[in-house]
Amino acid sequence: MELRCENISRLFLRGSGESNVFYAVKPSDFILCEGKVTEIIGRSGSGKTTFINMLSGLLTPSEGKVIVDGKDLYSMSDEDRSLFRNKHIGMIPQGQTALGSLTVLENILLPVRMYGDNEDRLRSCSNKAIELMERLGIKELEEVFPKELSGGENRRMAIIRALINDPEIIIADEPTGNLDDKTTADVLDLLKERSVKGSSVLIVTHEKEAFNYADIIYRMDAGDIRSYNV
Amino acid sequence: MSLASSLASKNISRKLSRSILMTVVVIFLSFTLFAGSFLILSLQRGLKSYRERLGADIVVIPNSSKGHGSVDDIFLQGITGNYYISAKDIAKIEAVEGIEQVSRQFYLTSAKASCCSSRIQIIGIDPETDFTIQPWISNNYKGTLAADEIIVGNSVSAAVSDHVKFYGRSYRVAAKLDRTGTGLDSAVFTGMDTIRQMAEDAGNLMETDAFTGVNIKDCASAVLIKVKDGYQISDVTDDINIHITKVQATSARSMISDIADGLGNVSGIIGFLVVLVFILAIVILAVVYALLSNERRKEFAVLRTIGASGKMLSGVMSFEALYIGSAGSVIGIILALILSYSLESSIKDSLELPYLIPDVPAVILIILLTFLIAVLTGIVISFISAGKIVRKDTGLLLREEN
Ligand SMILES: Nc1ncnc2c1ncn2[C@@H]1O[C@H](COP(=O)(O)OP(=O)(O)O)[C@@H](O)[C@H]1O
Ligand SMILES: [Mg+2]
Numbered sequence: 001m002e003l004r005c006e007n008i009s010r011l012f013l014r015g016s017g018e019s020n021v022f023y024a025v026k027p028s029d030f031i032l033c034e035g036k037v038t039e040i041i042g043r044s045g046s047g048k049t050t051f052i053n054m055l056s057g058l059l060t061p062s063e064g065k066v067i068v069d070g071k072d073l074y075s076m077s078d079e080d081r082s083l084f085r086n087k088h089i090g091m092i093p094q095g096q097t098a099l100g101s102l103t104v105l106e107n108i109l110l111p112v113r114m115y116g117d118n119e120d121r122l123r124s125c126s127n128k129a130i131e132l133m134e135r136l137g138i139k140e141l142e143e144v145f146p147k148e149l150s151g152g153e154n155r156r157m158a159i160i161r162a163l164i165n166d167p168e169i170i171i172a173d174e175p176t177g178n179l180d181d182k183t184t185a186d187v188l189d190l191l192k193e194r195s196v197k198g199s200s201v202l203i204v205t206h207e208k209e210a211f212n213y214a215d216i217i218y219r220m221d222a223g224d225i226r227s228y229n230v
Numbered sequence: 231m232s233l234a235s236s237l238a239s240k241n242i243s244r245k246l247s248r249s250i251l252m253t254v255v256v257i258f259l260s261f262t263l264f265a266g267s268f269l270i271l272s273l274q275r276g277l278k279s280y281r282e283r284l285g286a287d288i289v290v291i292p293n294s295s296k297g298h299g300s301v302d303d304i305f306l307q308g309i310t311g312n313y314y315i316s317a318k319d320i321a322k323i324e325a326v327e328g329i330e331q332v333s334r335q336f337y338l339t340s341a342k343a344s345c346c347s348s349r350i351q352i353i354g355i356d357p358e359t360d361f362t363i364q365p366w367i368s369n370n371y372k373g374t375l376a377a378d379e380i381i382v383g384n385s386v387s388a389a390v391s392d393h394v395k396f397y398g399r400s401y402r403v404a405a406k407l408d409r410t411g412t413g414l415d416s417a418v419f420t421g422m423d424t425i426r427q428m429a430e431d432a433g434n435l436m437e438t439d440a441f442t443g444v445n446i447k448d449c450a451s452a453v454l455i456k457v458k459d460g461y462q463i464s465d466v467t468d469d470i471n472i473h474i475t476k477v478q479a480t481s482a483r484s485m486i487s488d489i490a491d492g493l494g495n496v497s498g499i500i501g502f503l504v505v506l507v508f509i510l511a512i513v514i515l516a517v518v519y520a521l522l523s524n525e526r527r528k529e530f531a532v533l534r535t536i537g538a539s540g541k542m543l544s545g546v547m548s549f550e551a552l553y554i555g556s557a558g559s560v561i562g563i564i565l566a567l568i569l570s571y572s573l574e575s576s577i578k579d580s581l582e583l584p585y586l587i588p589d590v591p592a593v594i595l596i597i598l599l600t601f602l603i604a605v606l607t608g609i610v611i612s613f614i615s616a617g618k619i620v621r622k623d624t625g626l627l628l629r630e631e632n
Pocket of ligand 2: 045048049050094173
């Protein structure tokens with residue numbers, strides 16, 4: 001599934017300073033291609049998170065459109081957009097995002113349970129979850145509550161949770177932030193594999209070692225997004 | 231179980247201290263709502279029953295009883311003095327214009343009785359003319375009292391067919407009356423001949439000197455009057471008070487309105503307190519929800535990234551409020567029920583007002599209403615506070631705690 005942005009931008013208010021409105025993301029066009037790994041690099045504060053939140057339907061752009069599957073994401077109703085996100089967009093937000101009152105496995109299966117309680121599907125997803133946990137080395141944490149997890153374990157849980165519904169679009173905000181080299185490679189292999197199977201994968205990172213995985217690279221600089229050629 | 235309700239119950243059980251805090255607030259709210267309305271209803275029912283018991287337009291008592299046993303004391307507290315209106319004065323009262331019916335009552339304060347720990351009021355009525363006590367008695371007793379039979383008020387500790395001794399003579403309990411919430415509950419009722427017998431016995435036993443020089447056979451402790459249609463109660467009252475010096479006539483309506491005033495004050499205060507606590511509970515709930523919403527914002531933002539709609543998030547919060555509200559109000563209502571029933575008599579004593587607890591259907595109604603209000607309040611507040619979070623862009627919420 002292709003995702004396309006037309007002239008999107010986002011303004012924020014600065015707490016203090018001379019001009020108090022600024023572009024966190026300057027008006028930009030962007031296409032996320034099917035079957036490819038697209039990467040965005042850039043310094044902290046350059047607007048990467050703001051940008052991909054807009055792509056995921058989580059942050060209303062100040063201007064412009066995000067078009068997925070021929071539909072404008074922000075002119076959908078809240079329910080339609082939420083359902084669409086659940087079915088088609090796997091989002092891995094920045095930071096720690098486990099839900100404290102659910103175990104690791106419950107967290108991972110939540111997107112499956114959210115719309116409909118088909119037992120067969122739940123069982124097959126449960127098996128898939130355990131496979132993925134095994135692959136990323138957190139199999140034994142199945143029944144553990146998030147407060148016992150390390151930062152890296154928490155991130156891996158969030159990655160598996162985003163993949164559990166087999167989304168056509170995968171958007172990951174610094175997914176390898178807290179991970180060691182081996183696990184970073186495991187995660188990026190996994191995401192690459194998804195793109196080979198046809199998903200559109202977008203990864204935000206500022207680590208150069210991720211370069212080997214990218215098909216397309218963009219660079220953000222003070223709200224400007226540009227193609228980046230090595 | 232829907233996702234929202236299962237998430238809600240997991241949130242409750244795994245965030246125990248937060249859940250307990252909210253539950254305590256709801257307990258507080260429902261307890262006050264229930265206990266307050268129970269108290270107000272009891273007072274209202276007491277007044278209603280008192281009004282029904284009184285039944286007369288005018289009550290005449292001897293002047294000498296002023297300050298000892300006023301009309302209020304007699305009917306509300308059950309305190310009677312051994313003071314009497316003479317046969318001559320009764321005849322004068324009967325002759326006053328505008329009177330339809332007159333009925334005498336004879337009161338006696340017993341010093342000792344086998345049934346009772348404290349002094350007991352004995353009220354003798356004249357079955358021929360009585361129009362106030364008998365309609366009430368007829369709920370429980372339809373026969374004619376024999377000379378050795380009595381009827382007891384609801385709080386007298388004697389059962390039907392028991393024998394109770396007064397002044398050395400034994401009397402059979404023929405019936406026990408319904409509760410009225412007034413002093414009459416602890417009184418004993420007899421026919422005129424029986425009470426005269428008791429008075430004579432009392433005199434002989436020298437338990438009292440009140441009857442020295444009194445012609446027990448013809449006198450009365452009080453005379454109850456029904457006024458003829460077309461006559462003003464106040465005119466008749468004035469007429470009696472002006473022309474018959476040894477008695478004091480009081481319009482029953484003015485007695486009731488005195489009590490109604492007192493009751494209005496007390497109900498007003500209680501109602502005010504209930505409203506105050508209600509507002510306080512709402513404020514506390516709102517503040518607690520606001521404080522907890524920081525924690526929630528992140529939770530909700532994460533739920534949204536995996537596809538939860540605003541409706542679902544409101545659903546999670548509403549279910550939490552429903553569960554906590556139900557648990558809290560059930561506990562609060564049970565506590566209030568226990569307290570209201572166990573403290574019934576001490577509340578009654580300290581209020582010095584007619585106090586009659588509501589009947590079962592009314593209690594069930596207060597239970598249901600309290601439950602509904604307490605639960606709905608929580609749901610509405612949670613809904614409002616969920617709405618605030620839901621309206622915000624998830625992207626902004628996600629940043630907040632990072
Ligand atoms: N809600 C907000 N209010 C004000 N400024 C914001 C907000 N979100 C982001 N910013 C600012 O926008 C810029 C880009 O932020 P962000 O997208 O998080 O950058 P990155 O993810 O590249 O580190 C930063 O200067 C940040 O301070
Ligand atoms: Mg960022």
